[in-house]
Amino acid sequence: xxxxxxxxxxxxxxxxxxxxxxxxxxxxxxxxxxxxxxxxxxxxxxxxxxxxxxxxxxxxxxxxxxxxxxxxxxxxxxxxxxxxxxxxxxxxxxxxxxxxxxxxxxxxxxxxxxxxxxx
Amino acid sequence: xxxxxxxxxxxxxxxxxxxxxxxxxxxxxxxxxxxxxxxxxxxxxxxxxxxxxxxxxxxxxxxxxxxxxxxxxxxxxxxxxxxxxxxxxxxxxxxxxxxxxxxxxxxxxxxx
Numbered sequence: 001x002x003x004x005x006x007x008x009x010x011x012x013x014x015x016x017x018x019x020x021x022x023x024x025x026x027x028x029x030x031x032x033x034x035x036x037x038x039x040x041x042x043x044x045x046x047x048x049x050x051x052x053x054x055x056x057x058x059x060x061x062x063x064x065x066x067x068x069x070x071x072x073x074x075x076x077x078x079x080x081x082x083x084x085x086x087x088x089x090x091x092x093x094x095x096x097x098x099x100x101x102x103x104x105x106x107x108x109x110x111x112x113x114x115x116x117x118x119x
Numbered sequence: 120x121x122x123x124x125x126x127x128x129x130x131x132x133x134x135x136x137x138x139x140x141x142x143x144x145x146x147x148x149x150x151x152x153x154x155x156x157x158x159x160x161x162x163x164x165x166x167x168x169x170x171x172x173x174x175x176x177x178x179x180x181x182x183x184x185x186x187x188x189x190x191x192x193x194x195x196x197x198x199x200x201x202x203x204x205x206x207x208x209x210x211x212x213x214x215x216x217x218x219x220x221x222x223x224x225x226x227x228x229x230x231x
Contacts, residue, residue, distance in 0.1 A: 037220075046121060047157075047165065047208055049220040063216040096164055105155035105210065107176065109164040 002027030004097045004110035012091075012117050018084040022097030022110060029078045030055045035100045036080045038071060040093040041112070048093075052100060053080055087117045122147060123209050123223035130229040131199045139194045139226045141209030147221060149190035152212040156185055156194045159206040159225075168207070169194060196228070204230045 008020035022036070029036065037052035051061040053071045061069050065084070073080040084091060094114050098106040124142040131137040141154060148154055154172050157165035167176055169185035172192065182203075184195045192211075196203055209223040 046225040047210075047222040049210075049222065060219070062219050105153075105167055105170045106157075106165075107167045107170075109166070112164050 002099060002108050004099065004108060006095060006097050006110045006113040008113065008115070010114060010116060012087055012115060013119050014088055014117055015086055018082070018087050018091060018115055018117070020082045020095055020097075020113065020115070021079050022081070024078045024080075024099075027099075029073065029080065030075050032056075033102060035060070035102065036073065037098045037100050037106060038082045039096045039098055039106070039109075041096070042090075042093045050082065050084075050095075089117050091115070092117045121224040122213055122221040123211060125207075125209060125223035125226045127224070128227045128229065130231055131196075132231045133199050133201065135199050136195060136197045137199060137228065138196075139207050139209075139228070141192045141194070141211075141223050143190050143192075143211060143213075145190065146215045147190075147211045147213040148187065148192055150214055152214075154185065154187050154192035155210045156183075157208045157210065159208065161205070165208060199230050201230050204228055 003025045005023045012018045035052040038050040051071050053059045053073050068085045070083040094112040096112045097110045099108040100106045156169035158168045159165040172187040173185045182198050186193050206225045208225045213221045
């Protein structure tokens with residue numbers, strides 16, 4: 001069973017860049033059958049899809065975040081990463097990494113990591 | 120606002136049946152894109168509950184069922200149990216703005 005684990009700073013200052021990494025184990029990140037997603041959930045609110053990447057590096061971004069967003073993959077480390085620039089308090093959320101099938105839902109999720117944007 | 124609209128809350132007594140609606144538009148559910156449902160227990164990550172409108176992943180009880188018609192979808196829970204108390208989210212794909220995954224705002228199911 002694939003496992004995903006988020007890691008990164010829990011506190012980021014306003015206007016700075018939020019950086020997170022997801023490590024995949026128990027399954028190959030290089031499979032053409034899957035996309036690797038980031039999804040976030042502000043405290044007490046609903047889910048928002050951020051974007052995803054294929055093993056080959058092809059990316060799909062939420063158009064409302066696209067201008068601030070970069071998702072990358074490092075297959076040698078079995079990791080994919082998120083960078084979100086110019087953060088504000090509105091970016092405070094639990095950030096999840098997840099695996100989705102091609103044209104399929106997100107069947108596997110990490111446990112999530114809380115990132116707070118505050119000075 | 121979320122692209123997909125769900126009621127903020129629903130409730131039911133143990134053993135009863137409840138339904139949760141998910142209303143979209145012609146650029147997502149109405150365009151024929153599949154609807155998926157997730158269950159989120161307090162303090163945990165979401166779990167896939169229903170996929171492709173009506174299918175259950177292995178291990179999901181058949182008390183949970185999904186349906187889709189036009190620009191809407193529904194999740195039904197029969198024989199309510201205390202452990203069903205959770206937040207439920209629908210998800211689909213939206214073809215506007217070059218396309219992206221969208222979620223409903225979530226529905227809190229309370230077992231009375």
